Amino acid sequence: MKSIMRRKSLLIFAKNQIIKINIEKEVTERILWIDSDYSLCFTIDINDKKALPMKRNILSLTELLKEDRLEIMTDEPYRIYFTESELSVDQKEKRNNRWELIKGMASVEPDIYIDYKRGKLIKALIGKKTSKKKYIYQYLRLYWQRGMHLNALLADYSRCGLRGETKNLGGKKVGRPRLYKDNPGMNVTEEVKQVFLIGINRYKPSNKRTLKDCFEQIKRDFFAQGERYENGRKITIIKEDAPSLEQFRYWYNQNVDPEKRNITKKGRTRHLLEDRPVLDISDSKSRGPGWRYQIDATVADVYLVSEKNPNWIIGRPVVYIVMDVYSRMVAGMYVGLEGPSYLGALMALVNTASDKVKFCKEYGIDITEDMWPVKHFPDKLLADRGELKGPKVEQLIESFGVRMENTPPYRADWKGIVEQYFRLLNLKVKPLVPGAVTKEKLRGERNYALDAILTLTDFRKILINAIIHHNNYNWLSNYKPDDEMLKNEVPLYPVDLWNWGIKNDSGRLKFFQEDFVKLRLLPRKENVSVTEYGIHFERGLQYSCERAIKEQWFQEAALKGSWKITVAYDPRCIKYIYILNKDGSYEVCKLLGYLRQYEELQYDDFVFIRKMQKRLEEKEELKRRSEKVIDYVNEIESIKEAAEERSKEAEKISDSQKLKNIDENRKNERNEIRTQEAFILDKAKEEIKKDITQQATNEEIVKGKASKDLLKLMELQKEMGMERKINGR
Structure with missing residues (x-):
């Protein structure tokens, strides 16, 4: 078997990549889809307002690349970095409406890219409503040209970011007219929605109470206008303009989580037994690299010390790992002190889409691209219900076209692949590092934390080396290869499985520019102040940037007072923060010169150092204050006694003489x-x-x-x- 180190790097084209082709004229195209055989793809001209997908041969593109007539672009022209909180209600509503119109066909790949099949799909969707046809083509084109993610459908995205307000429906009834004109119905206003919410909490649907039963109870409680008796029975009279069951059902489906609805109806036990969110989740027979990644976090069994003072023990770090199910390749990682939390998970996803050669170089580790060739997002991402649970986080991930899958409680076996890797990692790393927790500490034994000498940076370097070793040299003895793998004698190393899968079963990987991914996923900090002293990120951290100097922000703050902005930041490096501009560009803000002693620190280290300094200040102040008070009182008493002694020895004269x-x-x-x-x-x-x-x-x-x-x-x-x-x- 040939040495892994001599393996040639496998060049790949990936979904969502931008390529510039120069044959008769220069065109810039985005790759929309690649078939599983890695033989053909569909692309679209990103600058043509009337462009439609076109078929291209992968082999032909490879030849053009060799002839220097094709260039893989490293810059994303459509910089749509905004998070959900930075968009107005109106912008999100328009975007979501556009997506609702095309989502049914956008995911039908590759048929949606083939002219005659696309026509049939559109016709089946809209029927005879030809007025919608032009909008469908317009929205599909926006979606394809701007990066195939949800925010590509934003209207006038260069002006996004201004906050809007909820639409005031007024008194006129909106929506479909009622069948019977004498009862026009009512709008579902915010007040009505609040009534629905109170009612649904009071009368939860269950196996004994249907949604209709719940609605009838709500009408009796909130929309009654009186009572009458008929044959001795009391009958509640409902207002004529009360909301309809269809309106209530629509609100319920839109606002109550499907899982919660099912648990409320069936109970948690039946839900877990009968309605599992995902099936066969850890099956190794995934459909090629990138078909599914798994992400998980664990607290490492090793104690670390501060970068600034080896006497400061900072506890045990949290390790995040993203792994490709098909090849067992570690696709991304993050080590921090926060969590397990969504912030650490997002940082691991940022690393997943990053250039690993450049990433390793930051830690003084030299590798070639073929040793860690992953810089792509998957088709699906399986996550725990902790780190990436929540509509905002899920929507953020799904905006990249990645489908989220969550494991249910008590079903940790569904993330078995990445958890097996954690066990393997512990076996390989723990015996080699000081400060490791090797067993449960018995009474009287030395505390493992006292042996800690590694910093967070040291441990990251160790983990990176362990991952490179796993990807290239760890034979997967429990991997079950399929018939084609056996036929081709594919070595069961993660990197070999990855490369073989790219060549024979590809098309699932998604490529996004690194800056685009970072600015979408990096955490935001709101209410950052622009002051006369600089951009005040938080106490002890002041920044500046070219735009602020050019536009004289700090002079303006000195004259008119400070104002607030929102910035993005990387917890791994406090040297820089980023201001997002409305046109999609961004400003790099650098730590002020007099704070350069903090430049190489991570955010966690800075926070820890600040806490230790505060603790030291309080300790020393208390100590010195108590000592100084005693010395001060003694000194005053001594001076007073000497003065009294001199007064006694002086010649006695009368008060009048004095x-x-x-x-x-x-x-x-x-x-x-x-x-x-x-x-x-x-x-x-x-x-x-x-x-x-x-x-x-x-x-x-x-x-x-x-x-x-x-x-x-x-x-x-x-x-x-x-x-x-x-x-x-």
């Missing part, structure tokens, strides 16, 4: 202070010393000869001379 000469005493004291505090340079001090020495000598000579009066006169002259020298004036 008060009599205050002004004179103040003047004398001031002169004395001036003499003591005068600024005297070093040379002047030397001269004074010489004078004092000479005068002392003269005094010794004179003392024996002069009279007492003469000695007093000399003493007086000496004092006057000293004062003149000191004052220098």
